[in-house]
Amino acid sequence: MDSVISIKGLRKTYDAGTEALKGVDLDIRRGEIFGLLGENGAGKTTLIGIVCGLIRATAGTVTVDGHDNVTAYRAARARIGLVPQELAVDMFGHVRHTVEFSRGLFGKGRDPARIEEVLRSLSLWDKRDAKIGDLSGGMKRRVLIAKALAHDPDILFLDEPTAGVDVSLRRDMWALIGKLRDEGKTIILTTHYIEEAEEMADRIGVITRGELILVDEKRAMMEKLGQTRLSVGLKAPLAALPPALDGLPLTLSDDGLTIVHQAGGEGESAEVAEILKRMIAADIDIATVDSSRSSLEDIFVDLVGGKRS
């Protein structure tokens, strides 16, 4: 596995005594979109802050492309672009100047053609001479992304990229992130919108109370932890499950009007078909069929809830 960021034993205890990270180990693969999922205050921003150099770790190491982010901070930081959660922009500055500033700050010489390319790719070229304070929230967010991309980093951190962004802008943002991945960038995004992680991420890490409790491929996670639920409503109540349905993991509701099938993992669709076939063959009058797959949200709530209790 080609790991581009390697985090080992990362701990952070703030001066006030809050233990924000309790020994996190994580490897980010080159070219992936990694979704760091967690509630507010789970430690997402602290983790990103340490990798990017905003926060000092209490213990542990971070290497970026093999460069330690403390002892070789120049090489490590040069590879990273950070889009912060807060809309921290120089309100009186102008779009193009602020992007040029970012490029210089990361040690790169002036390159008007590259700046134009970045601004165009974010549909900001028309606003290049606008005052940042006059832009809408969605545009300010894009200015922050342009700033993060100005020095051509390989790795992009997006801390809550769509917090407070309306639905259509959120879709645009997702399309943009997908495009950046296609250009070969590694993207780490934090979010507490599960839908976002589900939509975007290749792999997902779930963080709660400073601990990374699970890291897995999104698909694998949903297969392993997801549940399919089939509930069949009956026209007439049954006293017990008919023998025709023996050997299937079914339960009958107390009123005898609903048969419920619940299963984890993939491949249960065949089972669902089998159940319905047998029920029809057994002349059971079906009134309604309702089938649902658990979303990442259910998985997340289960995981975090389980951790809490």
Add this chain to the structure above:
Amino acid sequence: MNLNAILAIYRFELGRTWRTLFQSLATPVITTSLYFIVFGSAIGGRMAEVDGIPYGAFIIPGLLLLTILSESIGNASFGIYLPRFTGTIYEVLSAPVSATEAVIGYVGAAATKSLILATIILVTATFFVDYSILHPFWAAGFLLLVTLSFCLFGFILGVWADGFERLQIVPLMIVTPLTFLGGTFYSIDMLPEPWRTATLFNPIVYLVNGMRWAFYGTADVAPGVSLAATLAFMAICLFIINWIFRTGYRLRT
């Protein structure tokens, strides 16, 4: 050395000055002109010479410092406080920029602004008072040293401040009074004891007298002592800034 980063910070800071040109340059020039009109021309015309220098000319080095000290502190502290306040500091902290490079960028820009201001004030003074500078190179060097020291001091204040009031407190409550009491408008030999001795504990006395010696070749304090005091102040500021970056104080948690 990340020269591009130093240049980026330097340009950004001077750009900010450009955007606020009127407050940045016109305000101190108007204030200093008022001092020259009131103390130099109106009152100064009725005053005796001090140490053989006409009163109007006598106050120039002190008035110059009065403005340069407060502007250096104000510009440098605001330069670093503003990104802390708005949150844009994240970018500097996440960039491959060393502490030295950041300080050169911020302090260099603030010092440049102060030196431009000093030139404008000295030119303005010629409209009100007749004067010439006896040791121009010493004056320029000393001015540069004082400016850099106070810009470094301002940088420290900007890191320390956790609100706009605190940003104002030190310049208004400490530096301006000390400058007024530091022999800007009088020779400390004119003071009765114990005030004369007490004044020697005011560090600004050494700055004002160092500058006055450069202008007119006469001062209450030997120029070597003035130079040593300024260098010592600068060394303290550099030490504190080094500590700030080593511990991450108020910059990196």
